[in-house]
Amino acid sequence: MTGAAAAGTAPGRAVLLKRLSRSTQTAFSLLAAAAIWEIMGRFVIDSPILFVPFSRVLVRGYELWQTGELQQHIWISFIEFIGGFALASVVGILVGGVLGGSRFLKNLFEPWVSMLYSTPVIALGPLFILWLGIGVGSKIAIIFLTSVFPVLINTIIGLTTTDKTLLEVARSCGASRSQLFWKVQMPAATPFVIGGLRLGVARALVGVVVAELFGARAGLGFMILNSTQSFDTASLYVGVLILAVAGIVSVWLLKLLEERIAPWRFTEDDE
Amino acid sequence: MTPEKLATDRLCKQYTKAGTQLEVLRDISLSVADGEFVSIVGASGCGKTTFLRLVDGLIAPTSGTVLIDGRPVSQPGPHIAFVFQQDGLFPWRTVIDNMILGPELQGKPARQCRQRAREILALVGLEGFEQHYPHELSGGMRQRVNIARALAIGADVLLMDEPFAALDAQTRTIMQAELTRIWRETKKTVLLVTHQIDEAVYLSDRVVIFTARPGRLKEIIEIKLPRPRNLDIKWTPEFVDYTNHIWHSIEEEVRMGIGLELTSRT
Numbered sequence: 001m002t003g004a005a006a007a008g009t010a011p012g013r014a015v016l017l018k019r020l021s022r023s024t025q026t027a028f029s030l031l032a033a034a035a036i037w038e039i040m041g042r043f044v045i046d047s048p049i050l051f052v053p054f055s056r057v058l059v060r061g062y063e064l065w066q067t068g069e070l071q072q073h074i075w076i077s078f079i080e081f082i083g084g085f086a087l088a089s090v091v092g093i094l095v096g097g098v099l100g101g102s103r104f105l106k107n108l109f110e111p112w113v114s115m116l117y118s119t120p121v122i123a124l125g126p127l128f129i130l131w132l133g134i135g136v137g138s139k140i141a142i143i144f145l146t147s148v149f150p151v152l153i154n155t156i157i158g159l160t161t162t163d164k165t166l167l168e169v170a171r172s173c174g175a176s177r178s179q180l181f182w183k184v185q186m187p188a189a190t191p192f193v194i195g196g197l198r199l200g201v202a203r204a205l206v207g208v209v210v211a212e213l214f215g216a217r218a219g220l221g222f223m224i225l226n227s228t229q230s231f232d233t234a235s236l237y238v239g240v241l242i243l244a245v246a247g248i249v250s251v252w253l254l255k256l257l258e259e260r261i262a263p264w265r266f267t268e269d270d271e
Numbered sequence: 272m273t274p275e276k277l278a279t280d281r282l283c284k285q286y287t288k289a290g291t292q293l294e295v296l297r298d299i300s301l302s303v304a305d306g307e308f309v310s311i312v313g314a315s316g317c318g319k320t321t322f323l324r325l326v327d328g329l330i331a332p333t334s335g336t337v338l339i340d341g342r343p344v345s346q347p348g349p350h351i352a353f354v355f356q357q358d359g360l361f362p363w364r365t366v367i368d369n370m371i372l373g374p375e376l377q378g379k380p381a382r383q384c385r386q387r388a389r390e391i392l393a394l395v396g397l398e399g400f401e402q403h404y405p406h407e408l409s410g411g412m413r414q415r416v417n418i419a420r421a422l423a424i425g426a427d428v429l430l431m432d433e434p435f436a437a438l439d440a441q442t443r444t445i446m447q448a449e450l451t452r453i454w455r456e457t458k459k460t461v462l463l464v465t466h467q468i469d470e471a472v473y474l475s476d477r478v479v480i481f482t483a484r485p486g487r488l489k490e491i492i493e494i495k496l497p498r499p500r501n502l503d504i505k506w507t508p509e510f511v512d513y514t515n516h517i518w519h520s521i522e523e524e525v526r527m528g529i530g531l532e533l534t535s536r537t
Contacts, residue, residue, distance in 0.1 A: 163359075165355055165357045166359055166361060168353075168355060169359040169361075169372070170372070170376065171329060171347055172327055172329060172347045172351075172352070172355075173347070173349075173372055173373040173376045173377070173424060174346075174347050174348045174376060174377060175376045179376055183372075183375075184361075187361070187363045188363075190363070262363065263404075264362045264363055264405075
């Protein structure tokens with residue numbers, strides 16, 4: 001009895017310790033980076049146009065928040081990001097699903113997909129501003145185009161590289177073609193789809209900034225551009241810092257999502 | 272005389288690969304009685320697995336027919352279950368959900384299937400593992416689930432394609448003993464493909480030997496060892512006589528098979 005109880009708690013404690021040490025390590029790494037940043041800004045690079053200490057960036061962020069300006073920029077960029085990325089996810093998965101499910105359509109469209117994927121869509125940015133105006137619409141279009149292809153391509157890969165044995169097992173159980181798709185190919189593709197979303201998220205964040213550089217009235221990219229032009233380097237770093245945090249948070253959220261819908265991919269990690 | 276469960280009539284299979292015709296199987300006529308355990312052995316590439324896939328209906332024969340209970344088979348269905356060499360468990364499904372895959376695909380109600388699946392899980396000795404995921408199981412356990420899944424389809428005929436090939440020698444031996452027990456308790460008709468001659472002799476009522484490619488029936492040997500058999504039987508002179516006999520029959524086919532491979536490569 002006691003032996004079993006001890007065996008039950010020992011791995012639990014080990015996992016906790018590992019978790020704890022992992023978050024401590026992360027915290028240490030972040031603190032060290034902040035300290036180096038501060039030292040660099042105070043003692044090494046003394047031009048406030050090129051670089052500012054970490055503390056000054058925080059203060060600047062607080063000031064911008066006080067005026068209400070920062071919230072507005074964050075909100076606009078957030079709307080653009082969510083709109084563009086949500087559209088990219090839905091379209092990427094749906095179109096990827098259709099192309100991955102049909103060899104004919106895949107052969108027909110795959111060259112176009114690879115071509116557009118390798119094209120720097122950013123170059124089309126000014127065109128979108130002309131078409132859709134300076135507002136949120138053109139930004140959503142650009143973000144959509146930068147982030148849709150990783151989702152789409154990963155979905156196709158996930159659907160077309162299903163383990164042959166699994167397909168045969170289902171076939172030998174008398175599965176129909178649509179059952180093969182929904183019960184075997186789709187679930188097998190899930191980790192690939194999420195991998196695509198993770199790649200897409202990073203590209204969508206880049207898309208936010210770049211889209212706003214081409215012409216905007218608000219947003220973090222606009223703020224970054226604006227502060228460069230008025231030599232307000234501290235504000236520039238505020239924008240960059242917020243985007244970095246947004247990147248970390250969205251990747252972390254996607255990891256949580258993956259743990260939820262594809263739990264079999266994670267348990268080995270914990271052992 | 273037990274009635275015939277499964278029969279193949281002059282079954283042939285040819286592939287066209289890169290423009291050249293490849294004859295894999297020629298005129299296989301085999302009859303298996305209800306509840307009989309038949310193993311197929313032969314050199315690599317002699318078409319054993321192809322034969323099983325034809326019987327299941329996964330692929331279509333070039334000519335000839337497969338009959339189950341006197342009715343021709345044209346596609347896979349609930350009348351036959353297939354145990355693949357790789358366990359083929361769905362990583363996103365728990366053990367119990369893997370097991371109800373067959374009934375689920377046939378549109379049977381899940382609750383009823385779960386109850387039945389639990390009974391089968393107990394039969395293969397995996398009671399209490401219902402909610403485990405495949406990656407949490409050992410190779411032997413996964414293969415048990417694989418067999419359990421096939422049993423859960425509820426078919427009378429079980430086709431097994433080297434189900435223990437991926438297991439280590441000791442686990443394989445244990446699984447052989449387990450399979451005889453399961454076969455005895457479920458009274459299925461089993462057609463097993465294997466490379467292990469001792470496995471074939473130990474498990475089977477009859478052992479069928481295929482020739483090298485194109486695979487033809489070379490010899491059918493009735494194993495008249497008493498049942499129930501336990502693993503000790505493998506050390507008896509009768510058992511060794513059977514394995515020796517089969518080995519000598521296969522040996523020249525294996526040599527021919529190697530020769531074929533060598534010539535087809537050059």
